[in-house]
Amino acid sequence: MRRDREPVTVEKIRAAYHARRREVRARLAEFGEVWRGAADERLWEEMVYCIFTAGASARMGLGSIEAVRHLLARGTQNELAAALQRKHRYPNSRSGYIVATREFLESDCGMRLRERLEGFADPWERRDWLARERRIKGLGYKESSHFLRNVGYRGYAILDKHILRCLAEVGRINSPRPPSTRERYLATEESLRGFARDVGVDFDELDLVLWSLKTGEILK
Numbered sequence: 001m002r003r004d005r006e007p008v009t010v011e012k013i014r015a016a017y018h019a020r021r022r023e024v025r026a027r028l029a030e031f032g033e034v035w036r037g038a039a040d041e042r043l044w045e046e047m048v049y050c051i052f053t054a055g056a057s058a059r060m061g062l063g064s065i066e067a068v069r070h071l072l073a074r075g076t077q078n079e080l081a082a083a084l085q086r087k088h089r090y091p092n093s094r095s096g097y098i099v100a101t102r103e104f105l106e107s108d109c110g111m112r113l114r115e116r117l118e119g120f121a122d123p124w125e126r127r128d129w130l131a132r133e134r135r136i137k138g139l140g141y142k143e144s145s146h147f148l149r150n151v152g153y154r155g156y157a158i159l160d161k162h163i164l165r166c167l168a169e170v171g172r173i174n175s176p177r178p179p180s181t182r183e184r185y186l187a188t189e190e191s192l193r194g195f196a197r198d199v200g201v202d203f204d205e206l207d208l209v210l211w212s213l214k215t216g217e218i219l220k
Contacts (some may be wrong), residue, residue, distance in 0.1 A: 002118050007169040007181055008166045008169050008170060008213055008214075009169075009170065010170060010199055012213065013166075013170075013199060013201070013206075013209060013210065013213070014107050014199060014200075014201070014212055016209050016212065017053065017199075017201050017205070017206070018207045019103070020208075020209060020212060020218065021205070023041065023206065023218055024205050024208045024212075024218060025133060027208060027218055027220070028057060028154075028204055028205065028208070031149060031150055031151065031220075032152045033152070033154050034046065034150065034151050035114075035153070036152070036154025038151070040111055040112055040113045040114055041072070041073070042152050043117075044072060044102075044105075044111060044113060044125065045065060045069065045072055046147055046150045046151050047101070047113070047117060047139075047147050048065065048068070048072060048098055049061050049062070049065050049147075049150070049220075050065075050139060050143040050144075050146045050147040050150065051094060051098060051101070051137070051138040051139065051143065052064040052065065052088060052094060053098050053143065053146065054138050054139070054140065054142070054143045055090065056089055056090070056214075057091075058217075058219045059219070060087070060088060060089065062160075062220075063087050063088075064084055064088045064094070064156070066100075067084060067087045067136060068083045068084060068134040069082045070083045071083060072098070072102075075098075075099075076099070077095045077096055077098075077099045080094075080095035080098055080099065080171075081095040081119070083122075094138065096135035096137070097138040098137075100135065100137045101136050101137050101138070102137060103135075104133075104135035105136075108135075117151075117153075123153070123155060123156075124186075126148065126153075127141065127144045127145060127156060128141075128182070130144035130147065130148070131144040131182075131212050132182075141159070141179075141185040142158060142160055142178070142183065142185075145157060145158045145159070146158045146160075149204070149207075150220055154203075154204050155203065155204070157188070157189040157192045157193070157203075157207060158207055159178065159179065159185065159188055159189065159192070159209075160211070161178070161212035162210065162211050162213075162215060163192070163207060163210050163211060164176040164177070164178065164188070166210040166213065166214065167191060167192060167195065168170070170195065171192045172192070172194075172195050173188055173191055192206070192207075
């Protein structure tokens with residue numbers, strides 16, 4: 001899939017959606033299967049993947065997960081940092097995030113992530129917990145949304161630089177700068193939701209279509 005370096009337009013978005021709709025829906029179905037069939041260990045792995053992608057790339061996150069998968073349950077910070085050398089740009093800080101978050105989740109819910117996530121009746125409270133709990137390290141609103149999407153939840157916008165650039169290029173936001181507060185994140189998310197309605201594309205599918213226009217790929 002070729003990366004489009006030109007500014008996006010509504011016409012390009014609709015054309016990309018029709019061309020990639022089957023692949024996009026298949027990827028979203030894969031995320032749904034994670035929730036229907038995966039154990040808590042897989043949910044933890046997906047959270048760590050999102051910790052890795054913050055400030056990095058999706059591909060760096062994938063490579064990093066491969067390097068530390070055997071350490072996710074019990075690995076020390078030193079073991080994780082050693083495994084991440086030449087795999088991630090921030091091996092020391094990310095290994096610290098993993099250990100701190102794991103320790104919190106062990107005390108908070110015994111690593112029963114599915115049960116913990118299901119305990120929220122309100123979808124915004126679910127994301128707020130992930131993004132605002134200080135003992136969960138390295139997520140924030142973007143990566144909390146990313147994690148929830150990757151384990152099968154719908155309706156959360158992953159406002160990374162590619163999505164923000166697209167929204168700015170079609171005139172839905174004034175600047176592609178990342179939203180710095182919860183209120184700004186929600187406002188930008190609502191702009192994306194309104195744009196999805198206007199172009200006639202499912203909200204969750206649109207996120208992947210826009211990302212693929214800027215990266216040339218549909219990953220996770």
